[in-house]
Every structure is written in C-alpha cells, then in structure tokens.
Amino acid sequence: MGFQAKRCGVQFNPPSIVLVYIHTDTNKIRKRIIPIRNFFKHSDCSTAAERLKNHPRHRGYLDQVPLHQLEKLHIVLRDHMQGLSLENSLASFQLDPDEDLNKLEDEELARKKGQMDTLFERNRKRKDDPDFVYDLEVEFDKSKEEKCSWDEESDEDI
Amino acid sequence: MADHIGCIPELDQKKYDAREQVKIICLGDSAVGKSKLMERFLMDEFRPQQLSTYALTLYKHTANVGNKTVAVDFWDTAGQERFQSMHPSYYHKAHACIMVFDVQRKITYKNLANWYKELREYRPEIPCCVVANKIDADLKVTQRSFSFAKKQGLPFYFVSAADGTNVVKMFREMINRAVDYKQNPSDFMDEVLEELENFDLEKKEENSEAEEDELKAESPELA
Numbered sequence: 001m002g003f004q005a006k007r008c009g010v011q012f013n014p015p016s017i018v019l020v021y022i023h024t025d026t027n028k029i030r031k032r033i034i035p036i037r038n039f040f041k042h043s044d045c046s047t048a049a050e051r052l053k054n055h056p057r058h059r060g061y062l063d064q065v066p067l068h069q070l071e072k073l074h075i076v077l078r079d080h081m082q083g084l085s086l087e088n089s090l091a092s093f094q095l096d097p098d099e100d101l102n103k104l105e106d107e108e109l110a111r112k113k114g115q116m117d118t119l120f121e122r123n124r125k126r127k128d129d130p131d132f133v134y135d136l137e138v139e140f141d142k143s144k145e146e147k148c149s150w151d152e153e154s155d156e157d158i
Numbered sequence: 159m160a161d162h163i164g165c166i167p168e169l170d171q172k173k174y175d176a177r178e179q180v181k182i183i184c185l186g187d188s189a190v191g192k193s194k195l196m197e198r199f200l201m202d203e204f205r206p207q208q209l210s211t212y213a214l215t216l217y218k219h220t221a222n223v224g225n226k227t228v229a230v231d232f233w234d235t236a237g238q239e240r241f242q243s244m245h246p247s248y249y250h251k252a253h254a255c256i257m258v259f260d261v262q263r264k265i266t267y268k269n270l271a272n273w274y275k276e277l278r279e280y281r282p283e284i285p286c287c288v289v290a291n292k293i294d295a296d297l298k299v300t301q302r303s304f305s306f307a308k309k310q311g312l313p314f315y316f317v318s319a320a321d322g323t324n325v326v327k328m329f330r331e332m333i334n335r336a337v338d339y340k341q342n343p344s345d346f347m348d349e350v351l352e353e354l355e356n357f358d359l360e361k362k363e364e365n366s367e368a369e370e371d372e373l374k375a376e377s378p379e380l381a
Contacts (some may be wrong), residue, residue, distance in 0.1 A: 051343040097263050101188040102240045113189050120194065123294040127201065134201070135326035140300040140316055148302040150264050 005064040010073045011077075012080050015039060017052065017062055017073055034058050038072075041081035044071040045074040066121060124136065166247055166350055174251040178226065180336040181251055181275035183233040185244070185273040187266040191291040192234050194256065206234075212245070213238035223328075223337045230333055242272070249280035254336035256328070257312075258289045261299040266338060270306050285335035287313040294318040314380035369373045 002024035003044045009018045023030055039048050049070035053062055062070070072093065079089035092108075093115045101112055125132050174181045184192045195218050198206050199282035206215040210233040233252070238244055254279055260267040272289065277286065293300055293316050300316045307314035313331070317324045 066381070085191060098265060100265050101263075102242060102269075104188070104240075109188060110269075116189060120320045123318070125321045133322065135330075136322045136324070138316075138323045138333050142303075144301055146301060147302040150267050150303050151305045 003061050003063070005062070008062075008065045010071060010072065010076050012077070015077050015081075017070070019065070021061060032058075032063075034060055036077060038076070039077065043078065045107070046071050048074050054056060060081075066117065068110075068114050068117045071110065075114075098131055120122060166209070166214075169209070171247070171251050172232075174253070179229050179231070180253040180333070181231050182191055182232060182254045182256065182332060183248060183252045184235065184256045184258060184335050185277060186239070186289075186360070187260070187263075187269050188237070188239055190258045190260040190263075192258050193217045195256075195289070195291060195325055195329075196232055196234055198322055198325045208236065210236065212247075214248070215293075223334055228333070228337055230336070243276055246280060249277065252281055252284055252351045253288040253339050254284055254332050255281070256289060256332055257286060258291050258325045260292050262292055262295050263289050267304065267306070274310060283339075285332070285339050286310075287315060287328065287332060289315050289317055291317055291319060293323060294320045294375050331350070 004022040004024055005019060006022060006029070007020040010016070011018050011033065016034055017034045017036060018036065020031065021030055021033045022028070032051070036048070036052070049067055052074075053059060053065075053067055055062075076089050078085070079092075080086065093111050095112055095115050099112075101109060104112065165365055171181075173179050184196070186192055193206075193215065196206075200217060200219060203219060204217070207214065207218070208214075213234045213236045215234040217234065219230040219232065221228050221230050233248060235244065235248075238248070257277075259270055259272055261267075274286070277284075288304070288310075290299065304314065315324050315328045317328055319325060343374060
C-alpha cells in the first residue's frame with residue numbers, strides 16, 4: 001500500500017490540511033482532508049507540523065510531504081487565525097534578495113527558508129534518482145569569466 | 159591555558175589534539191545553505207547532533223586520507239550567525255574553515271569579509287575556502303568571477319547542495335587540507351598572534367598622554 005503525494009494545501013474552515021495523492025495500488029487520485037486540532041493563534045507552527053508529520057493515522061500519507069511545507073501551511077493557517085489576509089500571509093514568504101536575513105527572528109527566517117526550500121526541492125537530485133551521481137564534479141570555464149558586479153562598488157571593504 | 163576558551167561542558171575540545179581527529183568549521187550568513195551542504199555530503203551518515211544551548215550543530219564523519227582513517231567533526235552554526243559573530247569556542251582548535259555564500263544574495267557575499275576577518279583573529283593560519291552555493295538557481299553565475307577569494311588567496315568552489323555539483327569534491331579537498339595542516343601545524347604562530355591583540359591605537363595614545371600629565375603633576379612633590 002503506497003501513497004504518492006501530488007499536492008498539499010490548506011483549508012481555513014474548519015482548519016485542515018488538504019492532501020491530494022495517488023493511491024499506488026489502484027492508481028486512483030484521492031483527496032484527504034486532515035483536520036488540525038489543538039492549534040490556535042499562538043501555537044508553535046514547527047511543533048504542530050512535526051506532530052502532524054508523525055501522527056500515526058496520517059504519517060503514511062504525509063511521508064512524501066516535506067516538513068517545511070507542513071510548517072509553512074501551519075503558518076498560513078495561523079496567520080488567518082490572527083486576522084491576516086491570505087495575500088499578506090503569502091507575501092511574507094517572498095524573498096527580497098537584498099534583505100539581511102541575519103537580522104530576522106526565528107519565525108520570520110523560517111518563512112524565508114521555506115521559500116528557498118521550494119526551489120531547493122525543485123532542483124534537488126535524490127539518491128534514488130536514476131541519474132544521481134554522489135561525487136558530481138563540474139569544471140567551469142574560467143576563460144570566459146566576467147567580472148562580477150558585486151565586486152564593483154565599495155571594493156575596498158571586500 | 160588557552161583551553162578555557164573552548165569550554166563547552168558537553169564537548170572536550172582537547173580531543174582535537176589527537177592525531178586522528180580534525181575539526182572543520184562552517185561560516186556564513188543565515189540561510190546560505192550550510193546545513194544543506196553538510197547533508198548532501200554526508201547523505202546516509204547525516205546525523206546532526208544539536209547543542210541548542212550553544213546554537214551549534216555537530217556532524218561526525220569518518221574519512222580515509224592516504225592510508226589512514228580520520229575522524230572529522232564538522233561544526234555548523236545553528237543560528238549563532240545572527241549575532242554577527244561566533245563564540246571563540248567555535249574557532250578554538252579548528253583545522254580548516256569552509257565559508258559559504260548564496261549566489262542569489264549579494265549581502266551574503268559582502269558579509270564574507272566580516273566572517274573572514276573574525277576567523278583570522280582567532281585562527282590566522284588554518285586552511286580556508288570560499289563556496290558559492292545555489293548555482294542551480296542560475297547557472298549563469300558560474301561565468302562570473304568573484305574576486306574576494308582571489309584577493310585573499312583562497313580556493314573557490316561553485317557548488318549546489320540541491321543537485322550536488324562539486325559538493326563532495328570541496329569537502330574531500332578541505333578534509334585533506336585540514337589533515338595536512340594538522341601534520342604541519344602553525345599552532346605556535348597562531349598562539350603568538352592571539353597574544354598580539356588589536357589594540358585600539360587611539361585609546362593607547364590617550365592613555366599615554368594621561369600618564370605624562372600625571373607625572374608632571376607629581377613631579378613637584380617628588381622634588
């Protein structure tokens with residue numbers, strides 16, 4: 001019996017995580033709505049996400065859903081409980097390349113990391129991928145290298 | 159005598175004096191992918207040991223260098239970088255350093271200068287490298303030259319923790335350099351330089367003036 005997760009989202013009322021998956025035995029697409037209980041507007045999102053991921057009744061279904069995604073969905077849920085609009089909630093995950101992330105609190109940083117993780121997962125090569133190479137080496141042609149604009153201004157402080 | 163610096167009760171840093179043990183530290187801003195790189199290199203071996211009190215994560219690895227087995231401890235920050243500076247125990251007895259920045263965020267590149275400065279205050283001699291991570295996000299960056307590494311005479315690697323490009327190569331070379339450094343230590347130099355602290359010259363001058371004034375004021379009484 002296997003479950004191949006396709007999409008995972010959130011439903012505000014009642015607060016739930018929604019999972020669309022393929023049941024690999026039957027090859028049928030199914031939807032599972034998991035109610036989120038004991039989660040309130042001051043609850044800790046990473047703890048709640050971890051609890052859900054390890055929940056005996058749901059963990060089989062959520063096996064392929066990364067923890068950071070569950071955490072992100074909990075943050076969206078909690079933002080809603082705190083009265084934040086969905087638009088503003090989602091905007092808080094956006095990355096500003098000039099922002100100094102060293103200055104963020106844990107939770108704000110988790111939001112940004114969540115966004116980065118999406119890209120990471122998209123480009124990720126896993127051990128069980130057929131073209132996976134553990135010690136992949138790539139030489140980049142240095143002769144074509146151009147000067148990086150990051151080095152131009154205030155050159156003296158770097 | 160210097161050992162109180164490395165005082166983390168759970169961790170006896172004296173073990174790094176043993177011939178078959180090396181300590182490699184990672185430096186760089188928040189979210190540049192330091193832990194992701196560790197994870198990619200260690201794969202199934204990936205069992206981080208969290209020391210949350212010290213905002214520190216340790217990874218243990220066993221490497222074969224030449225015909226010897228070497229135990230490698232990788233030290234990674236767990237949010238400590240947000241204080242813009244690391245506790246001295248982080249640098250204590252380190253044999254090599256991996257400095258990481260995110261090719262998508264200029265500020266993480268600019269901050270390398272600060273990390274490097276701090277590293278050299280504690281460990282003037284240890285091998286160090288610069289790692290440009292997340293090249294999978296935009297391969298065009300690999301056609302640009304980032305001058306910081308060249309200016310400091312440090313090896314430079316374009317890597318991706320996501321697709322694995324050059325990650326293993328970089329770690330293996332750094333482990334070799336850490337072991338080399340350990341066999342030919344310049345620890346003595348390190349200690350001497352540690353003693354020569356960067357005095358604030360202006361303050362020193364002020365102080366010496368103040369002393370002179372005192373002497374003048376006292377001299378009539380002495381006479």
